[in-house]
Amino acid sequence: MANPLKQLAGETAIYGLSTILARIVNFLLVPLYTRVLVQSDYGVVTEFMAYIAILQVVLVLGLETGCFRFASREGVDKRSVFSTAFVIVGLLSLLFFIGISIFAGDIASGLGYEGFSNIIIYVAAILAIDCSTSIIFAKLRYEHKALRFAIIKTLKIFTEVGVNLILYLVMPARFAANPNHWLLNFVSATPDFTYAIFAIFISCIFAVVMLLPDLMHLRLRIDRKLWKPLLAYSIPLMIAGLPGVMNDFLDRILMRFLNADPLTWRADLGVYQAGVKIAVIMSLFIQMFRYAAEPFFFQKQRESDSKKVYADVMQWFVAFCMFGFLAIMLFMDEIGLILGKDFRVGLSIAPIMLMAYVVLGMLFNVDMWYKLAGKTRYAIYVALAGLAVTIAVNVIFMPIYSYHAAAWGHLASYAVMLLISTLLGRKHYYIPYRWGRIFLLIAIALAIYALSTLLPEMSLWPKLIVHALLVLLYPALIAAMVIFERKKKNTPAI
Helix, strand or coil: CCCHHHHHHHHHHHHHHHHHHHHHHHHCHHHHHHHHCCHHHHHHHHHHHHHHHHHHHHHHCCHHHHHHHHHCCCCCCHHHHHHHHHHHHHHHHHHHHHHHHHCHHHHHHHCCCCCCHHHHHHHHHHHHHHHHHHHHHHHHHHCCCHHHHHHHHHHHHHHHHHHHHHHHHHHHHHHHHCCCCHHHHCCCCCCCHHHHHHHHHHHHHHHHHHHHHHHHCCCCCCCCCCHHHHHHHHHHHHHHHHHHHHHHHHHHHHHHHHCCCHHHHHHHHHHHHHHHHHHHHHHHHHHHHHHHHHHHHHHHCCCCCHHHHHHHHHHHHHHHHHHHHHHHHCCHHHHHHHCCHHHHHHHHHHHHHHHHHHHHHHHHHHHHHHHHCCCCHHHHHHHHHHHHHHHHHHHHHHHHHCHHHHHHHHHHHHHHHHHHHHHHHHHHCCCCCCHHHHHHHHHHHHHHHHHHHCCCCCCHHHHHHHHHHHHHHHHHHHHHHHHHHHHHHCCCCC
């Protein structure tokens, strides 16, 4: 029988390699945006992406996780589960797209983007396509078709990046030479935020084309016996997920109303997003881990040692995340050159956001208890508590500290959610996490980072060598801990 941790690690590697490759290519957009766009235009892109992220949760209705739950049950037709979910989400997304398109002009004017109703339509189309195809991607994950999933996701990102590069670097000269160019029916004549949104729209269409073979294997009908219990399980996850994703993106929307300088909120939002992009390097691992871990946790649930495996996964996860924290922070001066000069002031929030993402990853691990136990209503309480912290921190401190308050709001919110979910999990679905070891792993990494800040100024190459040695010190200390514990107990540690 295959080692379950090795199976999880293998699928995580597939998701991870493709995700990292795709996101590295997509990361090229950061220096592009921060050099071609002014701060305020990048802020506009950030604002629309926040709307997309929040509305995606609503339109998918939590059915991705619901599919995993019901498809894992014995005697259930797995094809019917995914077909039912796809039809429900597809119909809801279509109605949403039609409604938004009808009122696109009014929405654009209300947001202060009069004359850009086409952007509102693109955003509605992006949401309709992404939400519908999310069920197909969930089916690929459940069937352990990690390679196909990864290839399509990667090609989608390549498409988005390619369209961005063409629009920003090639087409402005073409538009100037040909004022009647057909593309001007879809984007502006000069580089601005419309190019970025249009590129995402094109990549979504390309993804649909690649997923057509998978779509053909679905029965486009709703199972009458299945749809009610499926929605009853999934909708609480959607309700819980909504404040959860608002924890991640509400600060982008609040900046319009609460920024320290009301006249520069779009520019500050652009700077904030640039700083967050550096920390997103950490979130990439968390995302690829989630793709593999969620179906793995459900499928492992039937085995007697499942809870011990969950606890082991948490420790390895934290160890890897803190290694990433060190690698990013100790080479921040070099990594920060990715950003355009006007945006590098945003690097000040990177350590806060990196730790916020570490805590968020821990929260994902802990939150599995209510999914596995079928008590998804508790997800609502946890998420609402986090949202309350997010709102409180931003409302109180954003008028004073601008985007720095937003960064601290993320860390505070995720920490409170982790605490509450852990306490509830201990009562309803106990998993033997070794919290002492977990916090020790975090403390060692933070101590090494603190040590690096005390070092004297050095020239480039000596600094790079010393910092590399400090980064490698972390896994060396973990290995020493493992060896010591094995000798002491003659059993595997973490």
